[in-house]
Amino acid sequence: MTLKKVVRKSLSEAVFDQLSEEIVHGNMEPGQRLPAERELCEALGVNRGACREALQRLAQAGLISIQHGGSTKVLDYRASGGLDLLGRLLFRPDGGFSIQVARSILEMRAALGPDIAALCARRAKPELKGQLREVVTALSAAGEDLNQRQLLGMRFWDLLARGSGNIAYQLANNTLRKTYEKIRHVLTELMRDELLDHKSHQAIAEAIFRGDDLSAKHVTRGLLEKGTSRMLQFLARFEKAQNKESKT
Amino acid sequence: MTLKKVVRKSLSEAVFDQLSEEIVHGNMEPGQRLPAERELCEALGVNRGACREALQRLAQAGLISIQHGGSTKVLDYRASGGLDLLGRLLFRPDGGFSIQVARSILEMRAALGPDIAALCARRAKPELKGQLREVVTALSAAGEDLNQRQLLGMRFWDLLARGSGNIAYQLANNTLRKTYEKIRHVLTELMRDELLDHKSHQAIAEAIFRGDDLSAKHVTRGLLEKGTSRMLQFLARFEKAQNKESKT
DNA sequence: CCAAGAAAACTGATCATACCAGTTGACCAG
DNA sequence: CTGGTCAACTGGTATGATCAGTTTTCTTGG
Incomplete structure (x- = not known):
């Protein structure tokens, strides 16, 4: 019997996984606008904090660009992503x-x-x-x-x-x-x-x-x-x- | 005249910068416990959300390890950090x-x-x-x-x-x-x-x-x-x- | 005395709501 | 056409409460 470590995912991590998968393997074009945070967290059924944590991580990974006041946009991961992708x-x-x-x-x-x-x-x-x-x-x-x-x-x-x-x-x-x-x-x-x-x-x-x-x-x-x-x-x-x- | 783009830093980014600098160039040993979120945000004078966003990013960068219920620990960035370091x-x-x-x-x-x-x-x-x-x-x-x-x-x-x-x-x-x-x-x-x-x-x-x-x-x-x-x-x-x- | 288990204290995770701050675009006066 | 104003929208910050794990402490039964 081989036991595998149980993985427990936090909400923000789940959101991060879903969005990054969508950007990398989905149909999101670079430059495309992401829904506003308030819409996004409602659509995903999570609170705004979890959503923001995920978005910040996506920005750090070079998958999106966030701008205060402006809208959040999808980036071209081939041109801005890091090796951890x-x-x-x-x-x-x-x-x-x-x-x-x-x-x-x-x-x-x-x-x-x-x-x-x-x-x-x-x-x-x-x-x-x-x-x-x-x-x-x-x-x-x-x-x-x-x-x-x-x-x-x-x-x-x-x-x-x-x-x-x-x-x-x-x-x-x-x-x-x-x-x-x-x-x-x-x-x-x-x-x-x-x-x-x-x-x-x-x-x-x-x-x-x-x-x-x-x-x-x-x-x-x-x-x-x-x-x-x-x-x-x-x-x-x-x-x-x-x-x-x-x-x- | 050469114009330089104005950099505006969000609170969570400032916290991220400060902590990662402390881990990489400061005196924090791998394995050392980070202060609890509640203490940390009070010490830094920011709200808890900003603090959490920074911590999540630090974890993604491989600088700390967060565990629900347990305490947050400093990692050895030479052994777990990504190239963006x-x-x-x-x-x-x-x-x-x-x-x-x-x-x-x-x-x-x-x-x-x-x-x-x-x-x-x-x-x-x-x-x-x-x-x-x-x-x-x-x-x-x-x-x-x-x-x-x-x-x-x-x-x-x-x-x-x-x-x-x-x-x-x-x-x-x-x-x-x-x-x-x-x-x-x-x-x-x-x-x-x-x-x-x-x-x-x-x-x-x-x-x-x-x-x-x-x-x-x-x-x-x-x-x-x-x-x-x-x-x-x-x-x-x-x-x-x-x-x-x-x-x- | 010790080990098992319950309780308390502590830590991170999630939530809801309000308000601040920057951007955008429509509109209007000059 | 330029510049300014304003409303609507977007992300950023703040607060306080509660849920959910982990760790420590203390109790209890052997």
Whole structure:
């Protein structure tokens, strides 16, 4: 039996979810006016405070623009949204996930990963190296437990991002991790090869231990490119099938 | 005469700014309890609604964790913050900016840029190529007007990110652009060489026009590495001077 | 004395209502 | 056509009450 954490949603969060979903996947055009707060909260059956909290959050996410006295307008999320939108974009209303967004994430990962590893090799402090060693040890002990390997993989990348001394990488990694956590269970089998490639993970760690940035970058690139191309290949086939299906 | 847009801040935004500044640059430890809403709004002299709006936004930014019934706790922004934190991290309380954060941003830009250009060369549609051509034309007409070249440069990168067909790059670019807009005026002279390197910009555009991804990547890497290393060099000198100063 | 359970105190969540403040657009005088 | 006035609309602030969870404290039965 696997127990799942009960999610309790506040009203403002429910409103936020509904509106952002409507903006991202619905039929709201950029520039379109949102109903006035008083109308909106009446239509949604919630008090104005909850409604305002949601609207403020939407504005922070770059999905709407609020102007005192004027009306609230929908923005083009592609031009003003932040990286945290990835999670919402990835999942489609029908329950599946967007292949285009998944590809985007994989490409970004492949572009950043090697540089993160290289910087980590150059800058990591002894304490972090120790933690990294523990993760590698745990990885070699995890055997073929793919779920466990995914969790350790996240920790692996968290450490690399931290060790890179690059705060932008750390923050981007935070966002990507949050997105990954939501989708990793459907990717488990697809990532099998990458997850089981213990040799690469070990080689990256060892390159970092000895401060060999070039080697760290090179091995990381190999690991990610192999995993990425494999997943992209699969996604492309999947996409084709999906298109064919949607044409019927 | 240069007119600057008047900024009007709402109460909730002021509270948000103050608290996030306190968390990021102040002395609040992760795990520390925030005062209860009722105390907080009294201490700040604002109503509870404004206070709650700010707290909800802080939670969305990954700076605090709110729990119904329990108390609100400060999180470790390095482990849970999103990329939009960059802007706040970049600027220090004393008015200057953090060299470490600036370096991070430059490194990220250097890692992403070449891949963005390559993907754009592979995927850009005719319409986007047309817009890109206009920007390049405008750049060649801008002469040595560095301010104008900065603006066109932003547009240049916006187009590349959009043309890459990679939504993650677009969203990351949005965040980086927002940060850049806040600091670009102090970087103008420092970026002189990069801004005036019209040859590289033109070469990137032309590589994109003919779908030559490898060339686009290569030229972009050259442009960014040159600009980055120059700025990093300067920042390193600056950092040294700053350290020396802080020791006295 | 201790552990289980009830009660109290505390915290965030929701609600209703009133009023303040900025924007917009229609209208009118010059 | 310009500038000003005013009414209607929109978001912002304020207050006070109540609901709903969590944490702490205290009681109680063993």
